[in-house]
Amino acid sequence: MIELTRRATFSAAHYYWNDDWTPEKNEQVFGRCANRNGHGHNYTLEVTVAGEPDPVTGFVVDLKWLKDVIEREVMVAWDHRHLNLEVPEFAKAVPTTENLAIAAWRRLEPAVTAASGARLSRVRIYETPEIFAEFRGPMDGGQA
Amino acid sequence: MKAYFGRRYTLSASHRLHAESLSAEQNRVAYGRCNNPHGHGHNYVVEVLAGGAVDAATGMVIDLVALDAVVRTKVLARFDHTNLNLDSLFADQVPTTENLCRAVFDLLKDALPAGELEYVRVEETENNFFQCSAA
Numbered sequence: 674m675i676e677l678t679r680r681a682t683f684s685a686a687h688y689y690w691n692d693d694w695t696p697e698k699n700e701q702v703f704g705r706c707a708n709r710n711g712h713g714h715n716y717t718l719e720v721t722v723a724g725e726p727d728p729v730t731g732f733v734v735d736l737k738w739l740k741d742v743i744e745r746e747v748m749v750a751w752d753h754r755h756l757n758l759e760v761p762e763f764a765k766a767v768p769t770t771e772n773l774a775i776a777a778w779r780r781l782e783p784a785v786t787a788a789s790g791a792r793l794s795r796v797r798i799y800e801t802p803e804i805f806a807e808f809r810g811p812m813d814g815g816q817a
Numbered sequence: 818m819k820a821y822f823g824r825r826y827t828l829s830a831s832h833r834l835h836a837e838s839l840s841a842e843q844n845r846v847a848y849g850r851c852n853n854p855h856g857h858g859h860n861y862v863v864e865v866l867a868g869g870a871v872d873a874a875t876g877m878v879i880d881l882v883a884l885d886a887v888v889r890t891k892v893l894a895r896f897d898h899t900n901l902n903l904d905s906l907f908a909d910q911v912p913t914t915e916n917l918c919r920a921v922f923d924l925l926k927d928a929l930p931a932g933e934l935e936y937v938r939v940e941e942t943e944n945n946f947f948q949c950s951a952a
Contacts, residue, residue, distance in 0.1 A: 689876070691874055691875070693874070694874075702875060704882070767875065767876035768876070769871075769875070769876035769877055770822070771820045771821075771822060771871050771876055771877060771878050772871065772876045774820055774821075775818060775820060775871065797823075802825070803824060803825040803826075804824055804825075804881070805822075805823040805824075806820060806821060806822050806823065806878070807820065807821035807823065807866070808821070809819075811818065813819045814870075
């Protein structure tokens, strides 16, 4: 089994806020990230697919195809957007890096599964070079 | 829903790779320049990956501030700008980055909630790194 990873970068704005909480609690839990004027990051998305190389092409998946999938499913919706205000999955959920990794998985998994013998193995999102989150699918950890 | 949160830290330390049980010649063969008597140093990168359920209210696996505090207290305060050979953890074992990685893993595993620590990766240089995970 081979794992193949493709990187893509996007820039987006966000803030952390839970509507069920008071402003004081939001500020206590989320600190500067709770500033309602928002802030932004240059994110790096790493998409890892796993499978066997095709005996003819030697590809697990075509990297150009994977690039197009990432562009169509994630970049168009997230790049140069305000995650809280413009991206439907964060109308309620806090756009933490963890939730971004889960949301990216949900956007990518159907296309990867439908297209080939490869499967989506892992999605990792770097918020900064020092901070990242990863999601390995809903069955990871033995529970859906 | 299980997810992972990772954070990278840097620490600078010196070490000398030298096994007391080996002869001077054997040490030179095994460790090469790393056996030079006065030691040398690295800017290590310590990457910590924590895994767990994403909290529905916060959207977080682990509080970044809490993780930073644990790593700072247990690892950075102990090793940053020190000579690793002089630390009690390396009294009986060579401070290779393999052993440093395992030491950091054990220090953090005991300080974090049970089951949360997925792996510790220590990068000794840009071109080599070591990773330690549970079991």
